[in-house]
Amino acid sequence: MTRGVTDRESCLSKLSLLDAGFLAAERRSTPMHIGSLNLFELPKGVRRDNFMQSLLGSLQSTTELQRPFCDRLSTGMLGSLAGAEWVPDEALDLDYHIRHSALPAPGRYRELFGLVSRLHGTLLDRSRPLWELHLIEGVNKREFALYTKYHHACIDGVRGMQLTQSMFSTDPTEILTDSPLSLASRERYLKLLSERGLKRVLEPDFSPRVADRLKAQWDLVGDVYGKTRKQLSAVRKLGVRDTLMPWSVTPRSALNTRVDGARRFVAQSFPMNRFKGIAARFECTLNDVVLGVCSGALRTYLQNHADLPKKPLRALVPVSLRRPGDTESSNAIGGILANLATNERDPARRLELIRQSMVDGKAMYEGMSPAEAGALFALMQSQVFLISALQLSDKLPAINTTISNVPGPREPLYWNGAPMKGIYPASIVLDGFALNITLVSYNQFLDFGIVACRRSMPQVQRLIDYIEQSLTELEEVAGLKSATRASSRSKR
Secondary structure, three states, X not given: OEOOOOOOHHHHOEOOHHHHHHHHOOEOOEOOEEEEEEEEEOOOOOOHHHHHHHHHHHHOOOOEEOOOOOEEEEOEOOEOOOOOEEEEOOOOOHHHHEEEEEOOOOOOHHHHHHHHHHHHOOOOOOOOOOEEEEEEEEEOOOEEEEEEEEEOOOOXXXXXXXXXXXXXXXXXXXXXXXXXXXHHHHHHHHHHHHHOOOOOOOOOOOOOOHHHHHHHHHHHHHHHHHHHHHHHOOOOXXXXXXXXXXXXXXXXXXXXOXXXXXXXXXXXEEEHHHHHHHHHXXXXXXXXXXXXXXXXXXXXXXXXXXXXXXXXXXXXXXXXXXXXXOOOOOOOEEEEEEEOOOOOOOHXXXXXXXXXXXXXXXXXXXXXXXXXXXXXXXXXXXXXXXXXXXXXXXOOOOOOEEEEEEEOOOOOOEEOOEEEEEEEEEOOOEOOEOEXXXXXXEOOEEEEEEEEEOOOOOOOOHHHHHHHHHHHHHHHHOOOOHHHOOOOEOOO
């Protein structure tokens, strides 16, 4: 197996402090990979067996892979914290990484989610490139799925969406002869970006010396700490203590327990126009509405389990720091510690408190470069990792959950004529937060993927119903008629 040599070599070979943190935090009970379940419908007039074999053959046909499919992790004397880098895997075994599965009849979504739950709970082999791809057939009568997982050290959610868009086509008649994992597929995507006026952006590399690299990153963290203190002093509703010592304001709940390696995955699609309608009425962002809907759902879930804290839940809300055209960075994310206002009964008031919390959180990043904002997020994440490592997550939770909204393709995608029906993300839980809610905007829908520790979050599938209830509640207080609501794409 070979790979193409590109000008990206120096950009991705060395791990950032945040990337290394994802590796250092990983244990058997806390896999640190992110995933995606892509659901497809078979094209009309094709035989399932023939079509699936052609897709599998395409996946396994390439000899030149795009990153991160072609690189493995190499650690130095200091291990994953400082000495790790990505190097070409000269003995790449595609038969290991690409798996073909079939659901037992009748192949309902329940069985599909059960399989994804098991796959998402297993660790990636660090001696190999840190990814797996599972082609799954037998979903209902005319559907199939593609489940992929990548280690978070080599990819973030936005980069994952870029990979998805590079792997498939917007043309239902186009037959892709190249593997979606290939360099050719990536070059086709870069050409599309160029046609849309977006230039490639290469991140500056650090010094090849480990000591210099570490010093540069820690110096940056120190600068960010000072800048954050100065900026937060101007934001009256926030304080340095709340942001840099989040355990001081984060309540304990059933979400904040030790986790094991078993996961539960559930998914659902909701029409985007329902969220946009609420956002327009309350003069807030679509993401504010997403947080408000999730807040209402979590409030109901915890109430039904007699575990709703008196203090509001706090969610870490990742925000993309990726500049337009940046297709190279492994992780380019910041984060806001949002007040979910779960102690507030009135849904309209709850949404307003969330909106203000997001405005205040965004104020922290004003005047910061992407590198500085990324360093601030790494500082926030380090507290989560540290508390988890010290086994204090049930006593001093840094956050209650993570809620992430990842922009996805606006146009429908196709895989050799097979329409993609949904993109359902599967993310990470850790000791201290046993629930992760991630959604992708795709083709006028918001596709929710919920991952939880099976032991810590019983009956987590009911969150789907509670999200619908919370969404309906906000529509009602906004004065939106039920007739304006489109039905959700059911995945139950």
